[in-house]
Each structure stands twice: as structure tokens, then as C-alpha cells.
Amino acid sequence: MRQRLLATAIATAVVAGLVTGCGAGDAADSKIHLTIATFGEFGYEDLLKQYQTEHPNIVVTQHKVGQAAPHHKELFTKLAAGSGLDDIEAIEEGYRAQVMAKSDKFNDLSKIGPADAGPDRWLPWKYDAGKSKDGKLVGYGTDIGPLAMCYRTDMLKAAGLPSDPDGVKALFASWQSYFDAGKTYVQKTGKPWFDTSTQIFNAMHNQHDVGYYDQSDTLVVASNPDIKKDWDAVTQAIADKESAKLVSFGNEWQAGFKTSAFATTVCPAWMLGSIEQNSGPDNKGKWAVSSAFPDGGGNWGGSYLTVPLQSKHPKEAAELAAWLTAPQQQIKAFVAKGPFPSQVQALQSPELQNTTNAYFADPKTGALYAELAKKLTKAQYKGPADGQIQDDVFAPALQAVEQGKSAADGWQQAVAGAQKAAK
Known part of the structure; x- marks a missing residue:
């Protein structure tokens, strides 16, 4: 599951209009007041204006918090209470099954949404x-999360490792080669290879x-051999001092x-915005982005915009949600903050293909991620407590x-915790 987060984990309320403090249904004027709840960086600030x-x-009015977990905890609490939800609620893929x-x-968007927001808009x-x-x-x-690898060109070069796009392909060809390169890096520099084990494991x-x-x-945590294999590989890398032992998205x-x-x-x-910021x-x-990713890449992350039945303006909320997830808007969101479009026309658009990010050593990020996205044919199925387990x-x-x-002992803790979460 993707954990898209802000530079801080402090909850904020961002008003995208010219007014502040206005809630839905404000009787002070005849305008329709809508609220949208998001987490992390959706890139919607300028779009809402x-x-x-x-x-x-x-x-x-946009209500934005840093982390996906507290956002969804509050969402489920308000669902149970029957009140308090925003007109549009963002849902992260790891919590999709619970929703x-x-x-x-929730409203059926195929019935209340505009006709142009049909199935042909998105990747199937x-x-x-x-x-x-x-x-x-x-x-x-909204977006998807095709996987690439980001690395510091100067730090790899200082360690005597390849730092050019072609040279790093061998380092990132498989998880074995990635961890082997990490051992070499640690031996030569005495510094960690990657930021946190949780990011690698996820x-x-x-x-x-x-x-x-x-x-x-x-629940197949205890019986799925791939999970245990990943656990063993990552914890061995920890033992080899490859991890900086940082808490993902913490201070x-x-x-x-x-x-x-x-x-x-x-x-x-979606990580590009966080790296730059x-x-x-x-x-x-x-920083450089490599399209080479251990064992062939994949998808991590992606969200959806929903309209709860609690909304007082469901039709208008659905129209806004449809507009925000149209190809042209999702391209602008990607340029602003990095969430990559899931819309077919966006992926084919020269505008997206030619999008560059000057912060990175090789700025052609649009074409790089578009090529990775085209290789995706499905996403991993997420079960009822998937987000909580992660x-x-x-x-x-x-x-x-x-x-x-x-x-x-850590593995036993994880298995027991997953079984408890799944009850």
C-alpha cells in the first residue's frame, strides 16, 4: 500500500477558495459549499482554485492530513457514527477492501456522475x-504507483559504484543484486544504503x-512463502547495516x-514530490530516477475519490470528483506533486510524455513512469485489513x-499481529 505523506504529519485544513472557515451548507450565501478530504500529496491545491x-x-474546502492511516481511521469512525464525512473522501488502495x-x-458514481467519466477513461x-x-x-x-528506484548519483560515485543510467541497471536488476550492492556500499562508506526497511519490504x-x-x-501471512522470503531478505539487510533505520515519513x-x-x-x-521537498x-x-527496478517493478499505491451518502450535494460532489480525475487534471496533479495518472489518455498524452522534473539528474520523469505504467496489467489484491497489517x-x-x-521474534510478532488485525 502506498503511504503518501506530507512533509509533516500535522493535520491541516487547506481552503482552496477565497474564503476560510466555511463548511458545507453555509447559509450565509447561495453558493454550494463542498468539502474534500485527502491525505499526502494529491496535487489538487491549484486545481481546486x-x-x-x-x-x-x-x-x-480541502481537508488534508499527512498520513493515510489516520485519515482512514477517522473516515471509518465517521461512517459508523453516520455523520461528519466530507462530500468527497479519498481512499487509499490498502484500505479499499474495507471501504x-x-x-x-457510498453513492454509485456510475449513476450520479457525469457521462464522460466512463470505464474507458481509466486503465481497465x-x-x-x-x-x-x-x-x-x-x-x-486518481493515481497509480509504478515502481522505480531513486538514488544519489554523487554518493554512488563516491563509493566507486556506477552512477549513470546504464551502469545502475546491473545494481538494480534483482533484489539480490540490490542488497549485494548495498553491502559493498556500506563496506566502502560506513553509511546506510537505503532509508528504511519498511519501504523496501512494502x-x-x-x-x-x-x-x-x-x-x-x-489471511495467508503465515502460509505465503513470498512474504517470509521478503522478510528474511530485508532483515538480513538490516543485519548487514544497509538500513538507516528511519521511520518512514517521520521527522x-x-x-x-x-x-x-x-x-x-x-x-x-508519488515519492518524487517528497524527495524534492x-x-x-x-x-x-x-537525485536520479532509474526505470530499472529489482525483479521487474510493479505497482505500489493509488487512490480513489468517493462520494459518501452523507454528502448533502452528491451530484455536485461527483462532478468535482470526475473533473479532478479527468486526464488533463491528473497530468497537472502529476506535474505539481508527482501522483501518476491512471487515465488512458493521460498516459498517451505528449504533454505527459514530455513532462520533466528539473530537480532530478535525468529530468524526463513523465516518459519514464509512463513506460513503467504501460507494463502494469493488474494490481495486487488487497484484503479487508490490508492497510492495517502494513x-x-x-x-x-x-x-x-x-x-x-x-x-x-520479529516475524512472530508480525504473524500474531496480522492474525489479530484480521479478526
């Missing part, structure tokens, strides 16, 4: 993942056809980019190993 300019009868299990609490697997098991379209797809995990659950929603992790605390990090498209202007041109079970278990717990 544009929408209000083009729709002067609409005022939009689909409550699909009766992305559109299908927005539907509940009974065929109800609960969410419009990327590895998302490459498998079967993850924490099988298609029948049966020290954010500072680690600026202080050159690690040389590589897994880099789904956290690394700062002094490191411009030092964020609240495996992440702390890996962090415990980084702090000295044995890999065997």
Missing part, C-alpha cells in the same frame, strides 16, 4: 478496482500476485534526505528488528 474560478457557484465492504454507505484494472463486488462504482481512480511485497490475503479474503526520515543519510530509496511516482535546493540534480503490524515489527529484536 481553477475549478472554483470556472464554477463561481461552488466553494471547495468496499461498506459500499452501501484501475477502473475495476473502484467497484464493489456487486458492481457498484464506489470510487473514481515494495517487494507489492510485486507478488498474492499478498497478505488471497482472493477469497483468507528523522524527512531530515535524512537533506543530510544525505542514505543513498537509495524505492521510488513510486525533503532534500531541499542544495541537493538539486543529485501500517500497524509489519512496519512496527520491522522497526523492532532495526532496534535490536531478532528477525525470528
Whole structure:
């Protein structure tokens, strides 16, 4: 599951219009007030201003928090209470199954949304993942997370490792070659190779056809050999001192980019904004993105926009959600913050193909991720407690190993925690 986060984990309310403090249904004027709840960086700030300019009868307030986990915790609490939800609620793929299990609490966008937001807009697997098991379209797809690898060219070069695009392909050809390169890097520099074990583990995990659950929603953490294999590989890398032992998206992790605390990090498209923001202007041109990814890449991340039944303006909310997930808007969101479009026309667009990011050593990020996205034909199935297992079970278990717990004890902690979460 993707954990798209802000530079800080402090909850904020961002008003995209010219007014502040206005809630939905404000009776002070005749305008329609809509609210949208997101997490991390969707790249919607300027888009929401544009929408209000083009729709002067609409005022939009964006509620944005840093992390996916607290956003969804609050969402489920408000669903249970029957009140308090925003007109549009963003859903991250790791929590999709939990939302689909409550699909009766959401509008069917195929019935209330505009006609041009049909299935041909999205990659087929992305559109299908927005539907509940009974065929109800609960969410419009926003982005996807094709996997690349980001690395510091200057730090690899200083360690005597290849740093050019062709040279790093051998380093990132497989997880074995990646960890072997990391051992060499640590031996030559005495510094960590990657930022955090949780990021590495999550990327590895998302490459498998079967993850924490099988298609029948049966928990398979203890019986899936791929999960244990990934665990063993990552915890061995921890033992080899390849991890900087940072908590993903925490304050020290954010500072680690600026202080050159690690040389590589897994880099789904939505990570680009975080790298630039956290690394700062002094490191411009030092980070590079490689399309080579261990064992062939995959998808990590992606979200959806939903309209809960609680919305007082469902039709207008659906129209805004459809507009935000149209190809032209998703391209602008990618340029602004990095979430990569899931729309067919966007992927084929010369505008996207020619999009560059001057912060990176090889700025042709649009074409690079578009090529990776075209290779994706499906995403890993996410079961009922998938997001909770990733964020609240495996992440702390890996962090415990980084702090000295044995890999065997950490594994038992993870298995037990997953079983508890799945009840």
C-alpha cells in the first residue's frame, strides 16, 4: 500500500477558495459549499482554485492530513457514527477492501456522475478496482504507483559504484543484486544504503500476485512463502547495516534526505514530490530516477475519490470528483506533486510524455513512469485489513528488528499481529 505523506504529519485544513472557515451548507450565501478530504500529496491545491474560478457557484474546502492511516481511521469512525464525512473522501488502495465492504454507505458514481467519466477513461484494472463486488462504482481512480528506484548519483560515485543510467541497471536488476550492492556500499562508506526497511519490504511485497490475503479474503501471512522470503531478505539487510533505520515519513526520515543519510530509496511516482521537498535546493540534480527496478517493478499505491451518502450535494460532489480525475487534471496533479495518472489518455498524452522534473539528474520523469505504467496489467489484491497489517503490524515489527529484536521474534510478532488485525 502506498503511504503518501506530507512533509509533516500535522493535520491541516487547506481552503482552496477565497474564503476560510466555511463548511458545507453555509447559509450565509447561495453558493454550494463542498468539502474534500485527502491525505499526502494529491496535487489538487491549484486545481481546486481553477475549478472554483470556472464554477463561481461552488466553494471547495480541502481537508488534508499527512498520513493515510489516520485519515482512514477517522473516515471509518465517521461512517459508523453516520455523520461528519466530507462530500468527497479519498481512499487509499490498502484500505479499499474495507471501504468496499461498506459500499452501501457510498453513492454509485456510475449513476450520479457525469457521462464522460466512463470505464474507458481509466486503465481497465484501475477502473475495476473502484467497484464493489456487486458492481457498484464506489470510487473514481486518481493515481497509480509504478515502481522505480531513486538514488544519489554523487554518493554512488563516491563509493566507486556506477552512477549513470546504464551502469545502475546491473545494481538494480534483482533484489539480490540490490542488497549485494548495498553491502559493498556500506563496506566502502560506513553509511546506510537505503532509508528504511519498511519501504523496501512494502515494495517487494507489492510485486507478488498474492499478498497478505488471497482472493477469497483468507489471511495467508503465515502460509505465503513470498512474504517470509521478503522478510528474511530485508532483515538480513538490516543485519548487514544497509538500513538507516528511519521511520518512514517521520521527522528523522524527512531530515535524512537533506543530510544525505542514505543513498537509495524505492521510488513510486508519488515519492518524487517528497524527495524534492525533503532534500531541499542544495541537493538539486543529485537525485536520479532509474526505470530499472529489482525483479521487474510493479505497482505500489493509488487512490480513489468517493462520494459518501452523507454528502448533502452528491451530484455536485461527483462532478468535482470526475473533473479532478479527468486526464488533463491528473497530468497537472502529476506535474505539481508527482501522483501518476491512471487515465488512458493521460498516459498517451505528449504533454505527459514530455513532462520533466528539473530537480532530478535525468529530468524526463513523465516518459519514464509512463513506460513503467504501460507494463502494469493488474494490481495486487488487497484484503479487508490490508492497510492495517502494513501500517500497524509489519512496519512496527520491522522497526523492532532495526532496534535490536531478532528477525525470528520479529516475524512472530508480525504473524500474531496480522492474525489479530484480521479478526
